[in-house]
Amino acid sequence: MTRRKPIATGSDWNFEILDAFEEAIACLADEYRLDTYPNQIEVITTEQMMDAYASVGMPVGYHHWSFGKQFLAVEQAYRRGQMGLAYELVINSDPCIAYLMEENTLMMQVLVMSHACYGHNSFFKGNYLFRTWTDASSIVDYLVFARKYISECEERHGVAAVEQLLDACHALQNYGVDRYKRPSPVSGAEEARRQKAREAHLQAQVNTLWRTIPGRPRGDTLPGMVDEEDPLGLHEGGRYPPEPQENLLYFIEKNAPLLAPWQREVVRIVRKLAQYFYPQRQTQVMNEGWATFWHYTLMNRLYDDGLVDEGLMLEFLQSHTAVVNQPAFDSGYFSGINPYALGFAIFSDLKRLCEAPTEEDRYWYPDTAGGDWRETLEFAMRNFKDESFIQQFLSPKVIRDLKLFMVVDDDQDEMLEVAAIHDERGYRRIRDALATQYALAVREPNIQVTSADIRGDRSLTLRHVQDDRRPLARSVYPVIRHLHQLWGFPVRLESMQDDDVVRRYHWPLPEEPRS
Amino acid sequence: MTYFIDRRANAKHKSAVNRQRFLDRYRTHIKRSVEEAVSRRSITDMERGEKVSIPSRDISEPVFQHGPGGKRTIVAPGNKEFVEGDRMRRPGGGGGGDGAGEGGASHQGEGMDEFAFTLSREEFLDFVFDGLALPNLERKALVDLDEVRPVRAGLSREGVPARINIVRSMREAQARRIAMRAPIRRALREATEALVEEEGKDPALRNPARITELKAEIARLEKRLEAVPFIDTYDLRYNNLIDQPQPSSKAVMFCVMDVSGSMTQAHKDIAKRFFLLLYLFLERNYEKVELVFVRHHTVAKEVDEEEFFYSRETGGTIVSSALTLVEEIIEARYPPGQWNLFVAQASDGDNWDDDSITCRDLLVERLMPRLQYFTYVEITPHAHQALWEEYERVEAEYAERFAMRQIVEAGDIYPVFRDLFKQRLAST
Numbered sequence: 001m002t003r004r005k006p007i008a009t010g011s012d013w014n015f016e017i018l019d020a021f022e023e024a025i026a027c028l029a030d031e032y033r034l035d036t037y038p039n040q041i042e043v044i045t046t047e048q049m050m051d052a053y054a055s056v057g058m059p060v061g062y063h064h065w066s067f068g069k070q071f072l073a074v075e076q077a078y079r080r081g082q083m084g085l086a087y088e089l090v091i092n093s094d095p096c097i098a099y100l101m102e103e104n105t106l107m108m109q110v111l112v113m114s115h116a117c118y119g120h121n122s123f124f125k126g127n128y129l130f131r132t133w134t135d136a137s138s139i140v141d142y143l144v145f146a147r148k149y150i151s152e153c154e155e156r157h158g159v160a161a162v163e164q165l166l167d168a169c170h171a172l173q174n175y176g177v178d179r180y181k182r183p184s185p186v187s188g189a190e191e192a193r194r195q196k197a198r199e200a201h202l203q204a205q206v207n208t209l210w211r212t213i214p215g216r217p218r219g220d221t222l223p224g225m226v227d228e229e230d231p232l233g234l235h236e237g238g239r240y241p242p243e244p245q246e247n248l249l250y251f252i253e254k255n256a257p258l259l260a261p262w263q264r265e266v267v268r269i270v271r272k273l274a275q276y277f278y279p280q281r282q283t284q285v286m287n288e289g290w291a292t293f294w295h296y297t298l299m300n301r302l303y304d305d306g307l308v309d310e311g312l313m314l315e316f317l318q319s320h321t322a323v324v325n326q327p328a329f330d331s332g333y334f335s336g337i338n339p340y341a342l343g344f345a346i347f348s349d350l351k352r353l354c355e356a357p358t359e360e361d362r363y364w365y366p367d368t369a370g371g372d373w374r375e376t377l378e379f380a381m382r383n384f385k386d387e388s389f390i391q392q393f394l395s396p397k398v399i400r401d402l403k404l405f406m407v408v409d410d411d412q413d414e415m416l417e418v419a420a421i422h423d424e425r426g427y428r429r430i431r432d433a434l435a436t437q438y439a440l441a442v443r444e445p446n447i448q449v450t451s452a453d454i455r456g457d458r459s460l461t462l463r464h465v466q467d468d469r470r471p472l473a474r475s476v477y478p479v480i481r482h483l484h485q486l487w488g489f490p491v492r493l494e495s496m497q498d499d500d501v502v503r504r505y506h507w508p509l510p511e512e513p514r515s
Numbered sequence: 516m517t518y519f520i521d522r523r524a525n526a527k528h529k530s531a532v533n534r535q536r537f538l539d540r541y542r543t544h545i546k547r548s549v550e551e552a553v554s555r556r557s558i559t560d561m562e563r564g565e566k567v568s569i570p571s572r573d574i575s576e577p578v579f580q581h582g583p584g585g586k587r588t589i590v591a592p593g594n595k596e597f598v599e600g601d602r603m604r605r606p607g608g609g610g611g612g613d614g615a616g617e618g619g620a621s622h623q624g625e626g627m628d629e630f631a632f633t634l635s636r637e638e639f640l641d642f643v644f645d646g647l648a649l650p651n652l653e654r655k656a657l658v659d660l661d662e663v664r665p666v667r668a669g670l671s672r673e674g675v676p677a678r679i680n681i682v683r684s685m686r687e688a689q690a691r692r693i694a695m696r697a698p699i700r701r702a703l704r705e706a707t708e709a710l711v712e713e714e715g716k717d718p719a720l721r722n723p724a725r726i727t728e729l730k731a732e733i734a735r736l737e738k739r740l741e742a743v744p745f746i747d748t749y750d751l752r753y754n755n756l757i758d759q760p761q762p763s764s765k766a767v768m769f770c771v772m773d774v775s776g777s778m779t780q781a782h783k784d785i786a787k788r789f790f791l792l793l794y795l796f797l798e799r800n801y802e803k804v805e806l807v808f809v810r811h812h813t814v815a816k817e818v819d820e821e822e823f824f825y826s827r828e829t830g831g832t833i834v835s836s837a838l839t840l841v842e843e844i845i846e847a848r849y850p851p852g853q854w855n856l857f858v859a860q861a862s863d864g865d866n867w868d869d870d871s872i873t874c875r876d877l878l879v880e881r882l883m884p885r886l887q888y889f890t891y892v893e894i895t896p897h898a899h900q901a902l903w904e905e906y907e908r909v910e911a912e913y914a915e916r917f918a919m920r921q922i923v924e925a926g927d928i929y930p931v932f933r934d935l936f937k938q939r940l941a942s943t
Contacts, residue, residue, distance in 0.1 A: 015519060015521070018519060019519065022517050022519075026517065038516040038517065038518075039516070039517040039518070040517075040518060040520060041517060041518070041519045041520070042519075042520045042521075042522045043519065043520070043521045043522060043523060044522045044523060044525075045523050047528070048522065048523070048525070048529070050530070051528070051529040051530045052529075054530045054533065055529070055530070055533075063532045063533055063536060064533060064536065065533060065536035065537040065539075065540045066533075066537075066576055067530060067533040068530060068532075068533030068534040068535065068536050068537030068538070069537045069574060069630070070533075071530040071533060071534055071537075072534065072537065072632035072633075073630070073632065075632065075633070076631055076632045076633060079633065102523055117517070159536075163536070163540075167576070170576055171576065171577050171578055172578075173578075174578055174579070175579070326592050326593070327592075327593070328592060328593020328595070329591035329592060329593045329594075330593065330595075331593065334591075334593075337590070337591070337592060402592045402593075403592060403593050403594040403595070404590055404591070404592055404594065405590070405591060405594035405597055406588055406589070406590050407588065407589045407590075407591065408586065408587075408588050409586070409587050409588070409589060409605070410585075410586040410587075411583075411584045411585060411586070412586070414604075414605075415602040415603060415604060415605075416602065416603050416604070416605055417600070417601070417602050418597045418598070418599060418600065418601040418602070418603075419588065419599065420599055421594055421597055421598060421599055422594065423599070425599065426599060430590055433588045433590050434590040436588070437588075437589070437590055444579065444580075444581075445579045445580065445581055447579055464579075466585065467585075468585050468586040468587060469584065469585035469586055470581045470582070470584060470585030470586070470587060471581070471582045471583075471584050471585060472579060472580070472581070472582055473579075473580040473581060473582035473583075474582065475575070475577035475578060475579070475580055476579060477577075478577035479577045479578060479579055482577070
């Protein structure tokens with residue numbers, strides 16, 4: 001057994017101790033080949049932590065009442081002791097910013113460093129979604145630009161007008177992401193420079209779109225000849241947009257007839273930020289699971305190498321157990337599946353099936369079982385999102401350990417039915433169902449812009465494609481009211497089930513026929 | 516590569532703006548909660564913050580979401596006895612439970628109908644006193660004021676060493692040195708040139724006397740140059756301070772209460788709450804508020820707070836005794852030029868037969884001209900007596916500065932208080 005030479009004991013810390021631990025962890029991380037951005041570790045107070053929480057972890061954010069509401073909620077929860085703050089807060093930026101709260105014990109600081117500065121950090125750097133959709137080096141810059149721009153708008157157009165606009169944009173922000181095209185990353189300075197040019201260009205484009213003077217009669221233009229007045233061919237007939245658009249905010253930004261240039265820019269800012277958070281929404285289980293797996297591994301290594309003492313280790317284990325606790329569905333503490341627990345279970349199991357594969361593993365994962373665990377985990381971390389990660393790696397053992405079962409809730413059936421449990425017949429079905437449960441496309445209603453009546457009453461039509469007859473929640477009305485505010489003309493929403501329109505929503509509400 | 520940054524010293528309250536925006540947006544909701552809290556609270560309790568609840572549907576941020584209905588599958592952990600094909604009733608009747616995962620559309624405070632949060636003491640008091648203003652708050656004319664504050668007023672040539680403005684003094688010194696040395700330097704240069712010229716001449720033509728003379732001249736000039744002092748008393752500049760008259764930021768509040776036998780503890784509680792509200796209100800308007808407690812039955816006495824509220828006396832009532840005492844205290848300790856004077860009186864309306872007229876005279880002639888504001892609350896469910904009637908005449912005379920109201924029960928306090936201090940725009 002190694003002689004124990006702990007870097008520090010007790011629960012007090014100071015910067016030298018943190019430095020020493022950081023170095024030790026960095027050394028281990030290097031050994032495990034964790035590829036990370038440089039770390040910027042900021043020591044802050046409770047109050048500052050609540051601030052950071054309230055702004056969803058953005059180091060700088062524009063002002064909006066909803067962040068104030070968030071702050072009050074966090075503060076209340078913290079005061080009542082419902083919520084331990086600061087398990088971690090880490091920002092996907094380069095350098096990667098992580099916060100340590102001054103009230104934390106030494107163990108917590110070491111834990112958070114392992115979890116955030118090496119776990120999350122390497123995930124941000126490695127995962128394909130983050131690599132594709134976000135640009136870590138420019139986000140802080142962009143946030144500064146956004147904040148400045150919005151406060152200028154407030155000065156110029158009044159706080160109320162900006163707030164209303166932001167309310168409307170926030171309502172649609174989940175529909176402000178490009179799912180397939182990669183946006184080009186830009187920095188704040190670049191953005192400010194481009195913004196001016198964009199304003200003019202955008203307005204010109206909108207003007208063309210909404211020009212009401214009829215185009216020349218069709219016969220006048222020879223086929224193949226580009227009409228100079230209408231290069232996009234918008235007035236040629238047919239529907240606009242030619243393809244359904246799923247990025248509602250983008251569509252609004254480019255096409256809403258009545259928005260002023262600054263309003264378009266604000267829409268764009270909300271859209272850009274939604275895009276930035278888009279990967280996080282899709283990798284909750286993986287991201288937390290990965291970070292938890294690494295803090296567990298690193299802390300154990302610190303202990304094995306004799307760098308921490310038993311006291312700290314016990315405190316750590318207690319904290320870790322609480323984090324990965326998964327209450328059963330009928331427990332009073334149950335509030336859905338704990339992403340830390342699920343992610344940690346899958347990653348740990350993946351390691352197990354590389355190191356000590358069973359017959360079952362060899363059958364289910366012929367390519368993976370018995371492989372190099374570090375490479376397998378790296379592969380899983382880099383190339384998946386929650387949906388596909390679960391689909392690929394949720395092994396029968398994890399299903400058994402968590403005792404997962406699947407219930408079908410059909411409103412045409414007065415009873416619930418247990419469709420699958422953790423047995424041979426159920427593994428695949430549970431795995432499919434859980435994967436689907438994490439698919440954003442299923443979690444959020446599928447809504448697209450199908451047509452803007454550019455030559456008629458200028459109304460906007462959206463289509464909601466129902467998934468297994470699931471209707472929209474009542475919040476649809478306030479949301480289309482917001483949409484109407486942005487669009488400026490009537491908004492229609494049709495719910496479709498199997499090519500039939502089953503329900504229509506309008507805003508403004510149609511006049512009640514007087515009787 | 517890693518670096519640590521200690522941000523603890525940085526600004527807190529980064530969310531202050533957002534928080535304020537939230538409070539502004541839901542002003543009406545919050546005000547309602549605050550009003551309830553004020554009438555519910557115990558006397559000593561006014562100074563804390565307050566928990567406020569708003570129905571969460573009023574503040575939700577809507578997003579497109581799946582509603583209940585349709586067909587969905589849910590994967591949950593912790594199966595104990597189910598086997599495939601088991602059927603069971605929907606828990607809780609109807610609805611699809613908490614559907615697929617808890618991601619995406621986060622609904623704040625799930626399951627809670629109320630969004631609850633805590634207002635800080637400051638915010639709470641802001642709402643309590645929202646829209647209220649001290650009447651007659653126009654600052655006393657500056658000439659009347661004895662209170663002064665030293666303010667910076669440029670530079671002077673005289674002053675005490677502690678106030679020397681070093682930069683300006685050095686600048687003056689440098690300017691003086693340049694000015695004083697210039698003619699000497701010029702003479703020196705001319706002398707030096709003459710000397711060089713003289714020495715450059717053919718030895719036969721040199722005038723030794725002239726050379727000696729020039730050398731002496733150069734030596735003399737160099738000495739003079741050195742004699743120019745680096746700094747002179749003439750150069751010194753002092754930061755100048757002058758006294759500027761200030762509107763008074765001090766207030767004194769006289770709490771006058773009848774403690775005769777007819778005043779019960781309940782009466783006193785009501786009075787105390789009223790005094791407390793007024794105190795908190797004054798505290799927000801003045802830097803410094805002093806309290807003077809005067810209680811009276813047939814004689815008046817200045818007491819401390821404890822005795823004021825909790826000791827009980829018996830006997831009759833002579834209100835004028837208290838007013839006289841207040842006047843004496845003002846004379847002795849609070850010159851009206853320096854202090855904003857407020858009097859709050861509470862009583863049940865009883866007074867010795869003829870005393871009410873004395874009270875009126877005292878008020879009209881002696882007290883009111885000095886006071887900023889006089890409030891009288893009568894805590895009684897009964898009909899008014901002589902004191903009230905006499906006070907009504909005072910009110911007629913000093914409508915701007917004299918206010919009186921009746922309070923029947925504790926619930927009236929806050930409305931009466933608001934009524935008294937409602938921001939008056941144009942009229943009285």
